[in-house]
Amino acid sequence: xxxxxxxRQLACERDGRWLFRGLDVVLxxxxxxxxxxxxxxxxxxxxxxxxxxxADVDGEVRWQGRALPRARAxxxxxxxxxxxxxxxxxxxxxLENLRWYQALGGEGRPDAELEAxxxxxxxxxxxxxxTAQLSAGQKRRVTLARLVSSRRALWVLDEPFTAxxxxxxxxxxxxxxxxxxxxxxxxxxxxxxxxxxxGVRRLTMDGQRQVAS
Amino acid sequence: xxxxxxxxxxxAEPVREAGDGLGRAMAATFRRDLTAVARRPGDxxxxxVFFAMVITLFPLGISPEPERLALIxxxxxxxxxxxxxxxxxxxxxxxxxxxxxxxxxxxxxxxxSLLVLAKVAVHWLTTGLPLALMAPLxxxxxxxxxxSYLALSxxxxxxxxxxxxxxxxxxxxxxxxxxxxxxxSLLVLPLFMPVLIFGTGAMGAALGGGEWLxxxxxxxxxxxxxLMAAPVAIAASLRISxxx
Numbered sequence: 446x447x448x449x450x451x452x453r454q455l456a457c458e459r460d461g462r463w464l465f466r467g468l469d470v471v472l473x474x475x476x477x478x479x480x481x482x483x484x485x486x487x488x489x490x491x492x493x494x495x496x497x498x499x500a501d502v503d504g505e506v507r508w509q510g511r512a513l514p515r516a517r518a519x520x521x522x523x524x525x526x527x528x529x530x531x532x533x534x535x536x537x538x539x540l541e542n543l544r545w546y547q548a549l550g551g552e553g554r555p556d557a558e559l560e561a562x563x564x565x566x567x568x569x570x571x572x573x574x575x576t577a578q579l580s581a582g583q584k585r586r587v588t589l590a591r592l593v594s595s596r597r598a599l600w601v602l603d604e605p606f607t608a609x610x611x612x613x614x615x616x617x618x619x620x621x622x623x624x625x626x627x628x629x630x631x632x633x634x635x636x637x638x639x640x641x642x643x644g645v646r647r648l649t650m651d652g653q654r655q656v657a658s
Numbered sequence: 659x660x661x662x663x664x665x666x667x668x669x670a671e672p673v674r675e676a677g678d679g680l681g682r683a684m685a686a687t688f689r690r691d692l693t694a695v696a697r698r699p700g701d702x703x704x705x706x707v708f709f710a711m712v713i714t715l716f717p718l719g720i721s722p723e724p725e726r727l728a729l730i731x732x733x734x735x736x737x738x739x740x741x742x743x744x745x746x747x748x749x750x751x752x753x754x755x756x757x758x759x760x761x762x763x764x765x766x767x768x769x770x771s772l773l774v775l776a777k778v779a780v781h782w783l784t785t786g787l788p789l790a791l792m793a794p795l796x797x798x799x800x801x802x803x804x805x806s807y808l809a810l811s812x813x814x815x816x817x818x819x820x821x822x823x824x825x826x827x828x829x830x831x832x833x834x835x836x837x838x839x840x841x842x843s844l845l846v847l848p849l850f851m852p853v854l855i856f857g858t859g860a861m862g863a864a865l866g867g868g869e870w871l872x873x874x875x876x877x878x879x880x881x882x883x884x885l886m887a888a889p890v891a892i893a894a895s896l897r898i899s900x901x902x
Contacts, residue, residue, distance in 0.1 A: 493901070496765070498761075498764070498765070498900075498901055499901050500901075518767055521765055521766065521767040522767040524765065526761075526762070526765050528758055528761050528762075529758070530756070530757060530758025530761065531757065531758055532757065532758035532759050532761065532762045533757060533758075533759070534690065534694060534753075534757060534759060535757060536693075536694050536697040536698055537690065537693065537694065537697075541690070541693065544686070545686050545687070545690045546762070547686075548679075548682045548683050548685070548686030548687075549683045549686060549687070549762070549763070549766045549768075549773075550679075550683075550766065550767070551678065551679030551682070551683065551767065552679075553682070575697075
């Protein structure tokens with residue numbers, strides 16, 4: 446069965462203000478959907494709703510045709526979510542951090558594969574350094590190494606380009622494109638244009654109105 | 659609950675179902691937290707030093723006479739151990755909350771209540787158990803009569819398990835607050851009272867030459883109830899804190 450995440454008539458209110466109303470989102474295998482909009486327009490909230498973190502909203506989210514929260518466990522088993530915080534323990538090394546994520550996700554790849562993943566994001570030689578000693582960009586790269594080491598179909602990435610240098614941005618854009626090409630799906634918020642990712646769909650959040658194209 | 663999904667797999671990453679691996683996820687979380695404590699032993703030592711300091715204050719503040727000290731020793735030891743454990747509870751989820759790993763723990767395809775149990779187990783192993791082992795040494799300082807050391811250690815070992823479990827509920831509720839430490843104390847201290855009552859009750863029985871195992875059994879029963887009910891409450895409190 447091909448991957449399908451869809452939301453119907455989503456509405457979310459925060460502090461007496463509607464972040465969005467009547468929002469329909471469909472994300473299928475092979476697609477990259479970019480959520481864009483000004484700060485505070487509810488991009489992160491939408492991402493959290495779509496991956497089942499926030500449940501007190503109007504409307505319905507369906508994973509593979511089944512509604513959340515019943516399908517939540519299956520959705521989470523296929524989800525790789527990278528939030529604002531890097532999700533990296535400062536007193537553990539990059540490799541130890543990846544090992545924990547592997548065990549948490551029910552995957553058990555050997556260290557050699559995890560080291561290869563770290564090398565691919567440009568952290569060869571930093572595997573055993575406590576991440577507290579890495580720069581902000583390097584910490585973000587440890588997080589991004591999970592895109593290589595974890596095999597998940599659905600990527601939900603909240604501002605993944607933060608603190609990444611120019612070469613890293615290009616590499617990440619290529620990774621998003623190849624994930625979509627191989628049948629995965631990507632939901633991403635970013636202020637980068639994603640010009641190197643072919644066929645990006647856009648969802649513009651603009652207070653009351655949402656423009657999907 | 660989960661209907662099996664069949665059909666051709668077209669994606670390089672096939673759509674998976676939530677499955678097993680819970681034991682490995684719990685073991686990895688346990689090991690990760692234990693490694694973190696080993697790398698920063700100061701965090702785990704602080705409550706133990708606090709415990710020793712507080713106990714040292716009593717002979718100075720009240721009287722060095724062994725008769726007087728022996729009278730208050732059981733209660734003082736228990737209350738001081740309880741407050742020391744409380745001191746370390748505030749940090750139980752705070753580090754994970756700040757670096758974002760708590761959010762990732764909530765997104766793991768496993769029951770959160772069991773994953774947090776691994777974290778609570780590390781807390782007990784690095785705080786409650788050392789406090790229980792250290793208490794008899796400080797008991798000597800308070801002229802605690804011979805013959806009650808075993809009762810002190812045993813009741814504290816089980817009792818601190820309850821304290822870690824119950825306290826983690828409060829720690830989960832206050833993790834999103836900037837200064838949750840004081841609020842955490844107000845929230846969970848009333849819940850510690852039953853444990854304290856039976857803990858000092860066991861000490862009183864042991865000092866009077868009576869049977870203290872009955873009191874220990876009650877603490878064991880409290881621990882069993884806490885083990886069953888607290889993980890669900892901890893998971894719920896963390897969800898409330900993180901997702902509002």
